[in-house]
Amino acid sequence: MSAYTHDLVIIGAGPAGMSAAVTARQQGLSVVVLDEQPRPGGQVYRDVTKASPAVARLLGPAYRYGNALARRYADSGAEVRPGSLVWDIAQDLTVTAQQANLSFSVRAPQLLIASGAMEHPSPLPGWTLPGVMNAGAAQIAMKTSASIPDGRAVLVGGGPLLLLVACQLLRAGGRIAGIVDTMPAGNRGAALPHLPAALGAPAMLAKGLGMLGTLWRAGVPVFRRAEDVRMEEADGSRRVGAVSFSSEGRRQRLDADVVLLHHGVVPNTQITRLLRVAHQWSDSQGCWHPAVDAWGETSLPGCRVAGDGAAIAGALAAEASGAIAALGAAVAVGRLETGKAATLAGPWRARLSRQSRIRPFLDALYRPPAWLIDCADDTLVCRCEEVTAGQVREMARLGCQGPNQTKFFSRCGMGPCQGRMCGLTVTQILARSVGRDPADVGAYRIRAPLKPVTLGSVAALAEPDRITLPPAG
Numbered sequence: 441m442s443a444y445t446h447d448l449v450i451i452g453a454g455p456a457g458m459s460a461a462v463t464a465r466q467q468g469l470s471v472v473v474l475d476e477q478p479r480p481g482g483q484v485y486r487d488v489t490k491a492s493p494a495v496a497r498l499l500g501p502a503y504r505y506g507n508a509l510a511r512r513y514a515d516s517g518a519e520v521r522p523g524s525l526v527w528d529i530a531q532d533l534t535v536t537a538q539q540a541n542l543s544f545s546v547r548a549p550q551l552l553i554a555s556g557a558m559e560h561p562s563p564l565p566g567w568t569l570p571g572v573m574n575a576g577a578a579q580i581a582m583k584t585s586a587s588i589p590d591g592r593a594v595l596v597g598g599g600p601l602l603l604l605v606a607c608q609l610l611r612a613g614g615r616i617a618g619i620v621d622t623m624p625a626g627n628r629g630a631a632l633p634h635l636p637a638a639l640g641a642p643a644m645l646a647k648g649l650g651m652l653g654t655l656w657r658a659g660v661p662v663f664r665r666a667e668d669v670r671m672e673e674a675d676g677s678r679r680v681g682a683v684s685f686s687s688e689g690r691r692q693r694l695d696a697d698v699v700l701l702h703h704g705v706v707p708n709t710q711i712t713r714l715l716r717v718a719h720q721w722s723d724s725q726g727c728w729h730p731a732v733d734a735w736g737e738t739s740l741p742g743c744r745v746a747g748d749g750a751a752i753a754g755a756l757a758a759e760a761s762g763a764i765a766a767l768g769a770a771v772a773v774g775r776l777e778t779g780k781a782a783t784l785a786g787p788w789r790a791r792l793s794r795q796s797r798i799r800p801f802l803d804a805l806y807r808p809p810a811w812l813i814d815c816a817d818d819t820l821v822c823r824c825e826e827v828t829a830g831q832v833r834e835m836a837r838l839g840c841q842g843p844n845q846t847k848f849f850s851r852c853g854m855g856p857c858q859g860r861m862c863g864l865t866v867t868q869i870l871a872r873s874v875g876r877d878p879a880d881v882g883a884y885r886i887r888a889p890l891k892p893v894t895l896g897s898v899a900a901l902a903e904p905d906r907i908t909l910p911p912a913g
């Protein structure tokens with residue numbers, strides 16, 4: 441066990457991590473923030489500090505809001521280590537990261553994981569063809585390099601982020617050949633009981649209706665209740681050339697140069713799984729999330745989670761939960777008295793509750809279709825090790841009890857992405873195949889390194905005094 445280097449280590453400089461750093465510094469904690477990206481902002485405010493006025497205008501006021509938060513963060517006095525990929529964390533909360541191809545460790549009595557969300561996998565036939573990507577990836581290209589997909593784009597799936605990316609593409613001059621909306625008919629009925637609560641978040645509802653209006657005015661064709669979606673290869677090109685699907689009883693085919701997939705976002709639980717903290721299965725969001733208390737603390741004392749990594753609630757909620765977790769950390773290290781922390785957390789809790797009102801409505805409206813899990817046997821599930829849905833079903837038939845056994849049977853989940861892309865799908869396919877609840881089937885056991893690192897980088901850990909990291913930002 442090494443000595444403490446800081447009071448608080450934060451992983452992630454998105455809204456949750458930045459807000460936590462600002463709040464913890466206000467309470468006098470020494471803080472280090474590690475983020476694998478070169479600049480702060482996370483997914484939502486990615487590269488906001490260097491975005492050109494044209495890009496900032498294109499991405500809208502919700503994106504530009506991140507600039508003020510990033511400025512407060514830069515001025516907070518936290519030690520900022522951009523470009524630091526966290527690849528291991530020990531049970532004593534020693535965090536090992538790689539920066540400039542050299543690994544180093546930091547340790548504090550308090551750790552905040554603010555590593556955000558990732559897109560729900562969309563295992564559809566042909567989803568590994570070049571030209572097919574997640575909608576979020578297309579948005580990252582807009583934010584980081586002001587580039588948009590070339591040619592006709594078809595968007596497949598559903599959810600607020602899909603609509604947002606479609607509107608941003610249109611504003612940037614992109615060509616949208618159609619939106620293939622895969623949300624089942626029953627979703628609307630299921631969402632209806634949650635509408636009264638959602639009306640308590642009128643700004644968010646108005647934003648959603650505004651996006652639908654933009655797409656309608658632009659004449660973007662929307663194909664509702666799509667099923668049996670397949671990406672087809674363009675003749676001899678080994679690239680996607682079309683999307684075919686059934687919509688309202690008719691078979692359709694749209695030519696496409698690019699296909700953008702999106703079926704919602706889910707907490708990125710790689711780090712919390714590595715730490716073996718308790719997780720819960722959320723049936724409404726169809727994903728795992730770490731169990732946390734009112735101050736973001738997990739079942740491992742001192743280890744907290746905030747933002748979309750704890751529960752999907754959006755950027756403004758992430759900022760609030762980050763601040764609350766930092767106040768909890770300040771109490772734990774003896775810098776803040778409990779009553780004062782409760783007072784300071786009050787306005788943040790009010791914001792969290794306001795931002796969460798619309799969630800049950802959105803979760804029901806945009807619940808991914810069940811047929812995504814019942815995908816055709818030849819659909820690739822684990823892209824790294826090329827394991828198909830049929831092979832996972834066959835493993836279940838042979839007695840495979842859970843995702844960790846699929847690794848022994850087939851290397852499923854053992855590739856470079858360490859199960860990030862296939863974990864949820866494998867859990868759900870196994871659950872469906874053996875007739876059990878996903879909560880009982882469980883999830884992959886995650887081990888270090890979380891992402892590939894070089895041997896030279898690991899070797900640097902043996903001689904920490906001889907390495908010189910780039911100065912903190």
Ligand SMILES: Cc1cc2nc3c(=O)[nH]c(=O)nc-3n(C[C@H](O)[C@H](O)[C@H](O)COP(=O)(O)OP(=O)(O)OC[C@H]3O[C@@H](n4cnc5c(N)ncnc54)[C@H](O)[C@@H]3O)c2cc1C
Nearest residue numbers: 452454455456475476482483484526556576747748754755
């Ligand atoms: C692809 C994508 C695009 C999105 N776009 C939008 C949008 O435009 N508008 C919107 O309202 N919401 C968007 N969302 C939802 C959005 O993620 C959140 O609401 C918000 O960004 C959550 O904030 P956060 O601080 O919890 O996490 P994030 O903003 O995701 O920040 C997490 C940070 O952790 C870092 N990180 C993760 N793992 C590691 C590691 N191992 N080592 C080091 N650093 C690590 C990441 O680099 C990232 O900067 C998007 C989500 C996704 C997945």
